[in-house]
Amino acid sequence: MLFNSLEFALFFLAFFTLYMLLRRRVFARNLLILAASYFFYCAWDVRFMQLIVVSTAVDYAAALMIDRGRIPILHRLGVSLYVVAGAVGFVGVGGHLLGDGGLSSSGALITGCVGATILFNLAYPLLTRLSENARRRSVLVASIVVNLGILATFKYFDFFADSFSRMVSGVFGTEPSDWTVGFVLPVGISFYTFQTMSYSIDVFRRKTSASGRFVDVAAYIAFFPQLVAGPIERASQLLPQFHEVRPPLDLDRFRRGAWLIVWGLFKKVVVADNMAIVVNATFGPYDQGGTVVPADGLTLLVALYAFALQIYGDFSGYTDIARGVSKLLGFDLMRNFDLPYFATSPSDFWRRWHISLSSWLRDYLYIPLGGNKGGPWFTYRNLTITMLLGGLWHGAAWNFVIWGAYHGVLLSIYRALGMRTEEGAYSRPVILLLGLLMFHLTCIGWLLFRAQNVGTIVVFLQGIFLNPIASEQTWTDLAQVVKFGWFLVLFQIAQAVTRTQDPMRRWHWFVRLNIWVFIAMSLFALSARGSQEFIYFAF
């Protein structure tokens, strides 16, 4: 159920009507959000719903055990029943949909869930007898192992099995064995896993306290606007919003929410989907294994510009829609993008791009690794490890690992060169030059990200640097990029100049009206035919 589909519009309309009726009753409202979120996820793939159920149960229980050292018997029973009922319901239905093979694996999963529930209830008295420190640590480790275990199994097992098999065959000169299982990647698994993990870790770090309201926690973890592609919300920021009646939908909130939705749709269906046409046409032959370096290398550069706009429009568009939908419901999600292509250095870029992930990696990986304490080489090592794993978070493929490592190296080089990032450090022309340089370095990063094989990377770099020549195709593609990208760029310049997310608030009402007309007509008339899935759903 894509945000830019009629199905979602109908779903949201029905949900919103009920929501407005239950808005003031916190428990009923959260129950409705939970049911709607599960329905939303099941519309993608009912088979993997149980993974969210398990993650929710584990982190709800883990947070309580870490924070309070005990879980009331009724809560324990409730959570146990929730896991078992979920297994029978979601796994059973999913398995039934898959036929005989699915049914047998469903049986194993249901047995596993029931077994794990029994094991937890048996282990519970032992956990309560541990010292506070030991209990807190052991429960946190268990929570992380379960969450990362699920993520590793479904997202990375096949990748590492295949890579290991190839390595062994390379070393011993044998035929590579097929050790892969053929797991299907559950939609949004990386997002909600990181979100649930941050809850347990923050409780462990005493940054937030555990919630005893199961429905609130479950709704926080599965909140449908941000379930499948973020932002990765911290419990301390979002969970408290589930505990209270949210502000009513006044005209101002409606205007801001509606603008975010419309602006996000514009970024997605007008900018990103039209850029995809240029990108796919240029990358297509190389995705199929083509190795010919074209004479018009600038066409490849234009395709990289188009991809930079595509991935930004796609991902930030999704975030804007998620934020807008949440705003209509009275919830405030964090800002996930802050004009990333205006960055003047890699560290600046990561403060602006996918902020919820980069801050997660900083808080839960880079700083625990030692951060910048321990000398420059430790800092470079920590930066590279963090970015490498950040790259791997995006997908189980070597190009993402290389992309992450590339950004780690960039961060290290800029740090080694002592490039300053604070405001006022450089004059405007220098900032402009640094911004242009960073944008092109980012584009090279996008090449590593988008390329489906090493050959494509080599061809693009050779084409751009050795044959920097334009052809008729270059100008045609550039015209497309300008046609669908100019307004986004112009609006972002306005955002940068006015230093606000919503520069329109300062503009004359007639200008605002015309911008609304422009966006609405663009959505009607310039939307690319055949909606494309959001890129980040694959992560």
Next chain:
Amino acid sequence: MKLRNIKWWRVLIGVLWIPIAAELWLRVFAPVPMLPRFIEAGPHGVRTNMPGRTYRHQTPEYKVEIRTNAQGLRADEEFDRSPGDDTIRIVVLGDSFGMGYGVNLEESSLHLLERRLAEATGCEVEILNFSVSGFGPAEQLIVLEAEAIDFDPDLVVQYYFSNDPTDDLRSSLFRLEDGELKRGNSNYLPAVKIREFLFSFAVYRWLASESNLYNFFRDKAGANAKYWLAKYRSWARPAPPPLPVPVETPEAEDETVPHLLTLAILDRMRRMTQDAGAEFLILSIPIRRARDRFTESFPERDPFSLPVVSPLDRFNAAEGRMLYWERSHGHWTPLGCRLVADELADAILNGPIGRRACD
């Protein structure tokens, strides 16, 4: 923010300004093809062109004038029932391609054909164009039967396009029963009454001819209505009942089946024409796959062995020159019309008409 704080004068200005701004936006960023169809209910239960009209078709690629005579035909003169002695009279039945959408009358395939035939035979040539945009062969057969055949033609040309079978199924004017062509509904006038009503207002006629905004939303609404109607039909009737197969050949059971109704209609057309002492010819309009690639629209398997002529080879030999408008509902360009006229002229001159000579 409360309702009483809203500045209502702004709302009023906004409501008035929004359509103007939207119209300007479309004109600058995405001009819309404006092809108003001046159509009304005809006397035989099917649509006909409004007689005596002059209107414009405007698109980002062209601007042409459409004129209809008092008989509702795209022509500048009126036609008597009986042709003169040295006159070759041709009746044409078709849809918007036959009607000559996309070009002025002087550049249309039929006008060029008329000139070529006149030059080759020395006779006066009259082409009576009974085409109506949106017509399928079922409606054309009704017009031929009730009116066109009375004009005593020497030749009847039918313009066949790939959407003809769908049009015939949708109109339900004819059906096949045990291989026999039977009359179905007595009339087919989709949205004609409302169109007639709307076109009676000068403001609406102006909007249809001049407003990008109106045409944009009308096209969107039409496309969406067709989409949802098709979706509803496929939901309400998942497996449409197979059409009876009149010819007992095993091959006819596959891809020819959906075309059988239309082929039977065309066969009836041919027989009626021949009974009236005239010739019959079908022009197969090529389907544009790319600017330099075309395929045949007339079905490969034709159990009736209908006489078909196709400009496909000429189109494929055009080396990628633009034969169809690409942003304006895909009708022929003047060059496309010329190739069609040449193909038709060659085919006609090779037949009995070509052997006729006038002083």
